[in-house]
Every structure is written in C-alpha cells, then in structure tokens.
Amino acid sequence: MGCRILLIRHGETVWNKEAKLQGQTDIPLSEKGIQQAVALSKRLSDRKIEAVYASSLSRAIRTAGFIAEPHHRQVQILPDLQELNFGNWEGLTFKEIQQNYSELSKTWWSKPLETRIPGGETLDELAKRSNRAIKDIVLKHNDQTVAVVAHGGTIRSIVGTVLGIDLNQYWKLRQDNASLSIVYFHGWDKGILELYNDCSHLETV
Template sequence: MLTLYITRHGETVWNAENRMQGRLDSSLTDKGKLHAQLLGRRLENTEFTAVITSPSGRTVQTAELIKGDRQIPIVKDSRLMEIHLGSWEGRTHEEIKEMNAYQFDCFWNKPNLYQNSEGESFQDVLDRVLAVLKDIEQTYSSGNVLIVTHAVVIKTMYMVMKQLPIEEFWSPPIIHGTSLTIVELNDGKKRFLLEADLSHVKQEAHL
C-alpha cells in the first residue's frame, strides 16, 4: 500500500501581500519557514521513501525544512508546478480585478468558465496531475511519499481522487500553507486519512 503525504509550501512574501504567484516565485516568510519546520517535527518519525516537489523555490525550501537532516532523496517534478497565470503573476488580487474582473471571478467562483490565453486552464493542470499521480503510483508501489506542491495542484488532486466536477474545484477544505493531507492508495482505491490538517501549527500557537 502506498501512502501519500501531501502539503503546500509555507507562507511566502507574496502570499502575505495577497499576490498571485503561479510560475513566479517569492521567498518564504519567517512564519512560512517556522510552519514547515513544525510539520517536519510532526513527521520526524514517518519513514519516507522519497520527497517529490515542484521545482519552484518556495516548495523546494519547504521540502528541505520538512525533511531536515534525514537522508531522503528529493525529486523535482515540473508537473507539480503551480498553475501558469500569465500576466496575473506577481500582481495583487485588486490589480487583477482591474485587469479582467470577469475572468478573476471565474477563477474563484466559476472555474469551469475560467480561461487565460497567456497561461493554463484548470484542465491543463488536471492533465498534469493525472500524469504525475499515475507515475508516482507506478514508481512507488508501497511506503510513504511526501509531495510538496501548490494550492491549485492540491485542489486538483482532491478533484481527481474524490471524482469531483470542476464546478466544485474550490469546495472545502481550504489548502493553507503546510497543511497536511494524507491519502492511502490501495489497488486503485483512494482513501483520505486526513484533509488539509494544521494541527502542528495550532499546537505551536497554544504553547
């Protein structure tokens, strides 16, 4: 049986500024680094066969902080990169609304109607996610694999594994930075053990 531990990168400077990142990148904030370290502490007794990450700097740094000193191979896979957003990248939500209010509304509220001639559609991301999940299942037949990626990619994984229509793409849970989702894959069946959990962050807040 294969178990996937799926997490999003820690908070970045652009996250804090309410900017869309996509294929562009910004550094982890101190909070983002701390939360990644806390997740690493939470998972320190979990034996991972591999860590698979998007090649974006924010995800690679998060993966490194989670694995710490453990000698676990990190595999970078471009199919786990965030959705390509074209000229929206690096801009605040308010700036994007001024550029194209309709498509911005579609992105968040009508994902089946979202189009971006400069970037990707949700279907493009879906195609990538289907391919990478298939490869992971074929490469790692058992054990634990940590996947460090982005919000849209993780929501796409939810859509695939729960067989949701694209209209329900943004249905709960919200994928916060370093939130942990655990999924068991066994004979083609997928079972969620945990969804977007932030126990490691909440425990620290109460110390």
Template sequence: MTARLLLVRHGETAWHAENRYAGVTDVALTPRGLAQAADLGTWAARRGADAVAASPLSRARLTAAPAAAALGLDVVVREGLREVGFGWGEGRTVEEMAAEDPEAVRRFREDADSGAFPGSEPVADAAARATAALRDLARRHRDGTVLVVAHNTLLRIALCDLLGLPLGRYRHVFPRLDNGAVTEIEIRDTGTALRSLNVPTTTTPPAASSGPAPAGD
C-alpha cells in the first residue's frame, strides 16, 4: 500500500485574529478563510485526488467543499478528524490563561501532553482517533490520493504519532500548520513518510500521476 494524504488546515476563522483556541467550538470562516477554501479548490483541480474527507466542524467542511466540487466528489465527514477539545483553554487566548494561571500555561508550553489544559482531551486519545481515521482512508484508497481537511492541533498530533515523534512535543516539532496550506504524507505498509509541509495553494501542485519515491531515496 502506498497512499498519499494531502492534509489541509481549514481556512481562517473569526477567532484567528485574536489567536483564540477554537477547539470543538464551531467558529465561522472569515472572508479570507472562504477565499483560502476557493484557492484550495483551484489547487485540488490541478493536483487531483480520489477522495475528499473532512472534520465534522463547519470550518473544515466549508474549506473542503470547493475542492470536492472541483473534483466531482462528495465530502466524506469523519468524526475522528474533529479538533481537540481544549477544556479550560477553549475560546481563550494564551494571554488570558497566563493572567489567570501562568504555571498552567508554562506546563502546556513545555509539554502539551503532560501539561495539557485542565478538562482537555488527552493528547494520546486525540492521536489514536486521528491516526485511525487517516489510516482507514489510506486503506480505502490504496495507491490513491485523499485530500483531508482538518485542524491545526489535531493534524500536528497525528503527524507526530504517524512519524514516531513524542506527542507532547507537537508544538515544538510542528510550530503551526498554515490555514489552507497543504502538508503531504505517504502512508505505506512499512510506515509513514513526510513529503512536504505547509505548501501554499498558490503554488503549482505536482502532477497527480507522480509515483512514490524510489527505494533508497
């Protein structure tokens, strides 16, 4: 099996300007976020994909919709792709939380697993459901390509899990995924390879027919 997954963080939302943790709150896309979704649709039409999947949250589904329409596909909603719930941090900025409990913010910044915000979804649980969803998509589209629209934190945790990196270090290894940008991974029977990170949809995508990297590369 060699399946390619094109991982996309949804477009900009109304909370991005204030850098608030959206988590499981269903926050609307801004006009810029809708434009990023349209750019993704244009990019996907050139790149090609065999399926389009998204988180059930509206910001992800709306970002995926233009790409699905351009490809003549439906958006497959996967519950496992929902963003991490941030508990105490939900809907708040880091500055607001630090003013209330600076030690909690320090622990989170040091290790987002052991120092997770009170009441938040455990990082290991988020990793398990996200990687299960991604691997299932890869199995269903063996030797194909799937465009997956989800969320900044969930996708970074999943990348760490798939690549064998410490889950609590996801913020350090992958500081952020840009809104509307594409991160490509290749899931094989033998493991996962990271092919690109944060590629803007304003660039020309590689040909859809390009095959896996030769052995030994």
C-alpha cells in the first residue's frame, strides 16, 4: 500500500529557451512546450492516473491539462507547488545575474537554502511548502497513482528531500522540460525514487 507520484516538469517556455529565470513570473508554454506536453500525455495515456495536480502557474496548469485529458480528470491547483520566487532576478539570464549581483550570486549558488534573493524567497522556504504539498497528496491518495506537474526547483527540492541529500547541492539534479520522474511512497517518510528526468518521449519533438 502506498502512493506513486509522477513528478512532471512543465513544457518549455520562451524564457526557458532564452535561459532566463522565470520563478513565479507567469510565462506560458511555447509551441515546442505544447508539443512536449502532448508527447508526454500520449506516453501516460495508458497508465491509470487517479488525480492530476499542478502549481498555480499557467505553464504547469497547461501541461497538466494535456496529462489529465485522456484520464478524464480535473486539474487540481496547489499554489505550494510553484517555482522558487527569484524576486529581482526573474527575467534575467544567469550571465546578467552574475554581472549585476556578483557576490550575492556566489553566495546563493553555495548556500541557496538560507540565502534570500532580493524580493524573493530562500530555497528552504520552497522546500518546506513543496514537500508539505506532496505530503498532503500522499496521505490523500493511498494505493493510487497521481500526476503532479510543477517546476524544476520544486521537483529538485522534493526529490532531494526523498533522497536525503544536502539541498544546497540541489542544482546538481538536472530537470529538463516535460521530463518524468517517479517516486513511490510506502509512507510519507519512506519514498523511493523509481525514475528520474526521463525524456524518452521527447525524442521526436
């Protein structure tokens, strides 16, 4: 008895393509992002999925809609699944951040758990809210499979917590757009990572 969570990163946006930090800025899917979401939906169409959740950002909701459609499910919105709030860094490239926030960016890359971006939040705050959302889902959906569409930082924080790694190193966990990761929870504190960042469904996109 347990809950299997299909962790899905949303499809590509224009800002993803331009390597800009999105955070909680509500950027929609690009045409390629829509194609990616459709491809993943086809892959999961034969799988029994009892519920579909998404963050409250449109790129996640749209991706989740494609996943939910073959299963005749309504997308349930959980704001706690939103991406990290990057504050003043949102809309900037990594190069621009290094140029404009040289010392702070170095500190953030080494200690994101406790470093607050101006106008944003710490990674610790993201980890607490994202794992709170997953815990609620696990407790609600015993012996079921659930799709959760979220963001790179959100998924890294969840998987990192499951694996018990130092979340200051969470950026070492690669997360591609429209990728699929799977965690099986025997209990909330007993998660097993079954699949990570699988993009095999995107080979023709």
